Amino acid sequence: QVQLVESGGGLVQAGGSLRLSCAASGRAFSSYVTAWFRQAPGKEREFVAAISTSGGITYYADSVKGRFTISRDNAKNTVYLQMNSLKPEDTAVYYCAATRKTWLQTREMADYWGQGTQVTVSS
Secondary structure, three states: OEEEEEEOOEEEEOOOOEEEEEEEEEOOHHHOEEEEEEEOOOOOOEEEEEEOOOOOOEEEOOOOOOOEEEEEEHHHOEEEEEEOOOOHHHOEEEEEEEEOOOOOOOHHHOOEEOOOEEEEEEO
């Protein structure tokens, strides 16, 4: 089992940057595929980015491709989401998720969730 705790959210102006962190506790974090999802008010939780256990494979939603970068440091049990060129439409609660399945790209595939961190982008 793994526990996930997100941090790094906040208020930023459009065009700015934030880096989110997802710290994991529990054993063998390096065996978990990890992803970021987000949920804006009144909308469903949506996929943002995923990263393989080694970090060698990443995948992004079209809406964030070229602006966001997912990475992980297995020695620190942490996954990151670097967000650049932020837009007001990026405003949402961002969630970290993990699974021991071979990939993670939908809500249903996640086995573990963090509590979320709020990101607000002002225009």
